[in-house]
Amino acid sequence: MNWEFKPGAGGSDLPSDVEPGEPELLEAFDRWIHSSHPNTGRKGCPGRQVLMALALAKEKFEDEYTLNHIGRCAACLDDLKQIKRELTGAGSSR
Numbered sequence: 001m002n003w004e005f006k007p008g009a010g011g012s013d014l015p016s017d018v019e020p021g022e023p024e025l026l027e028a029f030d031r032w033i034h035s036s037h038p039n040t041g042r043k044g045c046p047g048r049q050v051l052m053a054l055a056l057a058k059e060k061f062e063d064e065y066t067l068n069h070i071g072r073c074a075a076c077l078d079d080l081k082q083i084k085r086e087l088t089g090a091g092s093s094r
């Protein structure tokens, strides 16, 4: 990955034993965010275009609001994973 979350910024309640950055930890983070911040109402979501820009960012993505938001929004995290899958073409039948 070429972008990173900023847990801790803005008073994140990410448990201290979860530090995103390594695949296994990301998986734990993924489980945690779905139980803690499912955000089924998509409240405050920056939108798919922004997530797309994040997925395409070659250098560090500088939109702090978006990074913070995704760090606590399972809906956006799912979208981001979906977008990355589409970008890499994995699982695409088209």
Ligand SMILES: [Zn+2]
Pocket (backbone or CB within 6 Å): 039, 042, 043, 044, 045, 046, 069, 070, 073, 074, 075, 076, 077
């Ligand atoms: Zn969101």
